[in-house]
Amino acid sequence: MDLGIDLGTTHTVVAVVDRGNFPLLSFSDEFGDSHDHLPSISALGPGDGELIHGFEAARAMAQGLPGIRSVKRFLSNPAVTSSTPVTLGAGREGARVLGIGELLTSYLRHLHDQISRATGTDALRAVVGVPAHAHTGQRFVTIEAFKAAGFEVLGMLNEPSAAGLEYAMRQSRTLNSRRTRIIIYDLGGGTFDASLVDMSGTVGEVIDSVGLNDLGGEDFDQVLAGMARPRLADAVSEDALREACRIAKEGLRPQSRNVLVDLPEETVRIPVAEYEDACQPLVDRSIDVMTPLSNLLQSDPARSDVAGIDMVGGATSLPLVPRRIRDLFGRRVHRSPNPTGSTAIGLAIAADPTSPYSIRDRLSRGFGVFRETNWGQQVAFDVLADQTLRLDSPTTITRRYRSGHNIGIYRFVEFSRTDADGTPRGDLTPFAQIVVPFDESLQRSGAAIGPEDVHPVDNGHWAEETYTIDPSGMVSAEISDLDTGWSASTTMGLDRPVVRS
Ligand SMILES: Nc1ncnc2c1ncn2[C@@H]1O[C@H](COP(=O)(O)OP(=O)(O)OP(=O)(O)O)[C@@H](O)[C@H]1O
Ligand SMILES: [Mg+2]
Incomplete structure (x- = not known):
C-alpha cells in the first residue's frame, strides 16, 4: 500500500x-x-x-x-x-x-x-x-x-x-x-x-x-488564552484553557461577533474584533x-x-x-x-x-564548512551546496587535496542565504563537527585533539572529503586520510560522527 x-x-x-x-x-x-x-x-x-x-x-x-x-x-x-x-x-x-x-x-x-x-x-x-x-x-x-x-x-x-x-x-x-x-x-x-x-x-x-x-494556529490559541485568562473567575489548568480556546477559535465563522471560550464552570465571551486585533x-x-x-x-x-x-x-x-x-x-x-x-x-x-x-525540489538550506587555514590562525568558509542545487537524484561532491596541517577541523553549518561574495548570511546553524588527524600516531592513539594541537606540515597526507546529498535533502559527510585509510563520517543530525579506521 x-x-x-x-x-x-x-x-x-x-x-x-x-x-x-x-x-x-x-x-x-x-x-x-x-x-x-x-x-x-x-x-x-x-x-x-x-x-x-x-x-x-x-x-x-x-x-x-x-x-x-x-x-x-x-x-x-x-x-x-x-x-x-x-x-x-x-x-x-x-x-x-x-x-x-x-x-x-x-x-x-x-x-x-x-x-x-x-x-x-x-x-x-x-x-x-x-x-x-x-x-x-x-x-x-x-x-x-x-x-x-x-x-x-x-x-x-x-x-x-x-x-x-x-x-x-x-x-x-x-x-x-x-x-x-x-x-x-x-x-x-x-x-x-x-x-x-x-x-x-x-x-x-x-x-x-x-x-x-x-x-501556526497554536499561536492563535495562545493569544486567545492570554485574553481569556484574566476574565476567568475560577482556576483552570493551562492545558484545559488552551484546548477550550482551540475549540472556540475553530468555531469562528466570518459572521461571528463573539468568541465563546467554553469551560466546565463558565463561558468567557470575547468580541471577535478585539481578538482579531490581537491576532x-x-x-x-x-x-x-x-x-x-x-x-x-x-x-x-x-x-x-x-x-x-x-x-x-x-x-x-x-x-x-x-x-x-x-x-x-x-x-x-x-x-x-x-x-x-x-x-x-x-x-x-x-x-x-x-x-x-x-x-x-531544491535544497531549501545551503550548507558549507569552516576550515582552519593558516596554521589554525584563520578560518575559511567554503560553500558546499546552496539553494540552486536540484534534488532529483543523489548528489555527491568530492574534494581531494594534500593537507597542509597535521589535523583538519571541519565545522559544518547550514545557512539560509549567501551574499554575492559567497559569505553565508541569515540564520547560520552549526550542524556537525568532524576532527580528522592526518597523522598516523594520533589516529592510532585516539587521543582527544583540539584547535591548539593544529600545526602546519610539509608533505601532508592526502585528504578526501565526500558529501552526499540525497533527494530528501539529507547530507552525509565523510573525510578520509587517503594515506592511511582512516576515515570519519557523519550524517548531519546524528549524535556524533562515526569514526572508522
Ligand atoms: N475551522 C478552523 N478555524 C480556525 N482554525 C482551525 C480550524 N480548523 C483547524 N484549525 C487550526 O489549524 C491548525 C492545524 O492545521 P493543520 O492541520 O494544517 O496543521 P498541521 O499540519 O498539524 O501543522 P504544521 O503544518 O504546522 O506542521 C490548528 O491550529 C487548528 O486549530
Ligand atoms: Mg501541515
Whole structure:
C-alpha cells in the first residue's frame, strides 16, 4: 500500500494511492466517530503510565494526565538529534523524559497499527513530508523514526511542494502556458511556509521558499488564552484553557461577533474584533516573510507569471487570515477545498508511480564548512551546496587535496542565504563537527585533539572529503586520510560522527 503521510504539528493526515485517486484515510476516536486525521499527541496512560497516542492521548490529556502536543515543534530545533530529550507532562508530577526519536517512533508505530487496521495490510510504503525549512537534523530524525516504526520510506518531500502537486492536479486549468507559477501559503498548527512553485507541464519545481518554524494556529490559541485568562473567575489548568480556546477559535465563522471560550464552570465571551486585533501581528509576520515571493504578484498583475496564492493549512480557516491576504492580493487568492488534507494528498501523488504529476525540489538550506587555514590562525568558509542545487537524484561532491596541517577541523553549518561574495548570511546553524588527524600516531592513539594541537606540515597526507546529498535533502559527510585509510563520517543530525579506521 502506497501512502502520503503529513506528520503535522497538530494533525497527522494520511492519503492513500488508489488507482489514480488519493482519498484521505479515516481514523476513529473512542466514540467510533471518524476523522480525517490522527491528533499528533502522545501521553502517559492511566494504568502504569504506558505511552499512548492519537485520540486516546488527547482524551488522557483532557483528563489531566501528563502528555505532549506538538512534538514537531521540538524537531525544528536546529540541534535536534534522536536523543534530544522531550518531556511528557512538563513541570508536573508524574512527568517523564524520553528521547524525541523514541517518542516519535512509538507514535508512528501507533499510526502504523491504525493504518494497517484500516487498510488490511502491513506492508506500508510512504512518501513523508517535512517543513521546507527543516534543518537536516529534523529530516534525519523523522525518516529514522518512520523506518523504526515499520514504514518503508519511499521519499521525503517539502510540505509546500506536496501542496503544489495537489494544486496542480486540482487547478490545472488556472495554470497555463503564461501563468505557470503559484505561491503556496501554508499556515498549519505550528509552522508557516510560503513557496513559489512552478508547475509548467506536469513536472513541478520549487523556485523559492520562505517560512517560519514558530508560527501556526497554536499561536492563535495562545493569544486567545492570554485574553481569556484574566476574565476567568475560577482556576483552570493551562492545558484545559488552551484546548477550550482551540475549540472556540475553530468555531469562528466570518459572521461571528463573539468568541465563546467554553469551560466546565463558565463561558468567557470575547468580541471577535478585539481578538482579531490581537491576532493581527501573527498574520502580519506571515505576510512579512512572504514579501520576496508576493512582490512577484503585485508588480504587474497582467504581466505576472504567477497565477495566484493557494492557501492551505488548517489555520487558514480562521476568517481573519484569508481576509487579510485578500485585502492585500485581491481575487488571485484561493483557499484549498481541503486545507488540512492537501499536503497529504500531494505526498500521495508523489508516492504514486503512475501519476503524471511529479515535483523537483531544491535544497531549501545551503550548507558549507569552516576550515582552519593558516596554521589554525584563520578560518575559511567554503560553500558546499546552496539553494540552486536540484534534488532529483543523489548528489555527491568530492574534494581531494594534500593537507597542509597535521589535523583538519571541519565545522559544518547550514545557512539560509549567501551574499554575492559567497559569505553565508541569515540564520547560520552549526550542524556537525568532524576532527580528522592526518597523522598516523594520533589516529592510532585516539587521543582527544583540539584547535591548539593544529600545526602546519610539509608533505601532508592526502585528504578526501565526500558529501552526499540525497533527494530528501539529507547530507552525509565523510573525510578520509587517503594515506592511511582512516576515515570519519557523519550524517548531519546524528549524535556524533562515526569514526572508522
Ligand atoms: N475551522 C478552523 N478555524 C480556525 N482554525 C482551525 C480550524 N480548523 C483547524 N484549525 C487550526 O489549524 C491548525 C492545524 O492545521 P493543520 O492541520 O494544517 O496543521 P498541521 O499540519 O498539524 O501543522 P504544521 O503544518 O504546522 O506542521 C490548528 O491550529 C487548528 O486549530
Ligand atoms: Mg501541515
